[in-house]
Amino acid sequence: MHKPMPEHGRDLDEILDQLEAFKDRDPQYKDGRLWSLVYYLDEEHSSFLKESYHRFACENGLNPGAFKSLKKMETEVISATADILNGTEEVCGVVTSGGTESCLMAVKTYRDMAREQRRVKKPEMIMPTTAHVAWFKASEYFGVKTRLVPLKKDFTPDLNKLKRMINRNTVMIIGSAPEYPHGTIDPIEEMGAIASKKNIPLHVDACVGGFILPFMEMNGESLPLWDYRVPGVTSISADIHKYGYAAKGASTITYRNLDYLRFQMFAYQNWPGGVFASSALLGTRPGGAYAAAWGVTRYFGKEGYRKLAEDTLDAVNKLKAGIGQIPELEIMGSPQGPLFSFRSNDPDVNIYAVGDQMDARGWQVNRNQFPAGLHAMVTAQHLQVVDAYLEDLQAAVETVRKHPELAQQGGAATYGMMAHVPLRGMVKKKVLEMYSEQYRAGGGELDLAAGSESGIGGGDSKGLLDKLVNRYVEYQSRKTSTR
Numbered sequence: 001m002h003k004p005m006p007e008h009g010r011d012l013d014e015i016l017d018q019l020e021a022f023k024d025r026d027p028q029y030k031d032g033r034l035w036s037l038v039y040y041l042d043e044e045h046s047s048f049l050k051e052s053y054h055r056f057a058c059e060n061g062l063n064p065g066a067f068k069s070l071k072k073m074e075t076e077v078i079s080a081t082a083d084i085l086n087g088t089e090e091v092c093g094v095v096t097s098g099g100t101e102s103c104l105m106a107v108k109t110y111r112d113m114a115r116e117q118r119r120v121k122k123p124e125m126i127m128p129t130t131a132h133v134a135w136f137k138a139s140e141y142f143g144v145k146t147r148l149v150p151l152k153k154d155f156t157p158d159l160n161k162l163k164r165m166i167n168r169n170t171v172m173i174i175g176s177a178p179e180y181p182h183g184t185i186d187p188i189e190e191m192g193a194i195a196s197k198k199n200i201p202l203h204v205d206a207c208v209g210g211f212i213l214p215f216m217e218m219n220g221e222s223l224p225l226w227d228y229r230v231p232g233v234t235s236i237s238a239d240i241h242k243y244g245y246a247a248k249g250a251s252t253i254t255y256r257n258l259d260y261l262r263f264q265m266f267a268y269q270n271w272p273g274g275v276f277a278s279s280a281l282l283g284t285r286p287g288g289a290y291a292a293a294w295g296v297t298r299y300f301g302k303e304g305y306r307k308l309a310e311d312t313l314d315a316v317n318k319l320k321a322g323i324g325q326i327p328e329l330e331i332m333g334s335p336q337g338p339l340f341s342f343r344s345n346d347p348d349v350n351i352y353a354v355g356d357q358m359d360a361r362g363w364q365v366n367r368n369q370f371p372a373g374l375h376a377m378v379t380a381q382h383l384q385v386v387d388a389y390l391e392d393l394q395a396a397v398e399t400v401r402k403h404p405e406l407a408q409q410g411g412a413a414t415y416g417m418m419a420h421v422p423l424r425g426m427v428k429k430k431v432l433e434m435y436s437e438q439y440r441a442g443g444g445e446l447d448l449a450a451g452s453e454s455g456i457g458g459g460d461s462k463g464l465l466d467k468l469v470n471r472y473v474e475y476q477s478r479k480t481s482t483r
């Protein structure tokens with residue numbers, strides 16, 4: 001039975017109290033124990049976001065000609081973004097609802113550009129295996145085939161392989177600054193040189209890095225070039241709702257000039273509702289998200305963001321140094337930004353069991369796969385929990401070393417088995433089935449991914465993974481019985 005729409009309206013305060021009460025079972029992020037999903041600083045900043053969002057919560061950015069306020073904010077947010085990305089006066093772009101929308105739009109743009117300019121009918125895009133999952137989504141949605149560049153031992157993409165993947169169907173190359181799984185900044189200068197030579201657009205996915213790497217550089221960090229200073233770079237995605245500390249629902253997609261951006265536009269002239277045009281995926285566009293994004297860039301300015309970048313890097317360096325002191329653990333690759341992953345280099349210490357021990361100590365840590373590891377997306381706020389985290393990590397490693405059987409239990413067993421499931425298609429099918437199940441009429445309890453950006457990575461995902469494993473065991477026993 002569907003739960004009916006309430007017959008009568010209720011008192012405002014009562015509803016607000018109830019909304020507050022819904023939060024009880026959510027991840028608690030204000031104390032710094034969550035390592036993804038939320039970029040929280042303090043109550044002053046948080047209330048400012050809410051207040052600025054709420055000033056424009058009803059306004060609609062659908063038509064840039066209607067609410068001039070929103071168009072002005074969008075233009076100013078884009079020029080501020082172009083400034084920190086070292087773009088020329090010609091860099092232009094659109095504020096989107098998030099990183100995923102920005103990535104989707106880049107794929108649509110370059111597919112349509114190649115279609116019009118080179119008659120490409122079977123479009124392909126080339127990207128390292130570490131490109132964000134949003135690009136795989138774009139590939140499926142827009143019918144652009146992915147060609148994946150494998151990583152070398154140092155976690156950077158093998159550019160010789162990349163060069164060999166280029167063909168006449170290539171519509172774009174993607175690099176990340178940094179990539180989400182390990183925090184490595186892809187070699188954008190080298191990729192830019194390859195892309196320019198072949199005259200193929202190069203998109204830099206700086207969704208996570210775009211609002212922190214520039215400030216780290218202003219603070220004197222020496223980082224490789226990855227922005228519009230690299231000649232081959234034709235577009236960049238940068239999220240304001242990550243390290244820009246905006247309210248959720250704000251990212252940017254910018255292009256070197258309008259000759260690229262115009263392929264992102266959509267228009268339909270024969271609709272009975274009127275001639276319609278739009279610059280990105282959404283129809284109605286949330287004014288609140290624009291106002292909060294505009295507001296927060298003014299609230300911090302370069303100076304504020306530089307301070308946040310400094311504190312974040314301080315936390316990152318302390319965490320890396322602490323992990324370096326634990327002989328069983330090692331950082332993966334050479335991450336230079338605000339996030340990193342680490343793994344075990346000791347066969348007696350199962351990294352997923354270490355993750356379980358961290359969960360048990362009240363942390364919410366994401367898991368990586370291929371190779372197995374634990375992930376940390378660090379914010380300025382984590383500076384205050386560095387010591388507590390490292391102490392617990394040390395203790396977690398010791399516990400796992402003393403109890404190797406932990407690798408066969410709980411989440412560790414499940415993750416271990418998942419990595420060995422031979423038929424990846426079966427994993428995909430099962431995940432799709434379970435994901436759909438949650439949306440059956442009436443909802444049902446979510447048992448997916450409370451603390452995970454990957455969707456099956458951490459937090460309360462054990463239910464899902466247990467089911468997957470059951471299915472795997474069932475599959476194995478069927479296979480042996482029919483032999």
Ligand SMILES: *Cc1c(COP(=O)(O)O)cnc(C)c1O
Pocket residue numbers: 098099100101103132134176178179180205206207208239251
């Ligand atoms: C977060 C992220 C995205 C997707 O952004 P959403 O805002 O979550 O949609 C894309 N690319 C990278 C590198 C990211 O870190």
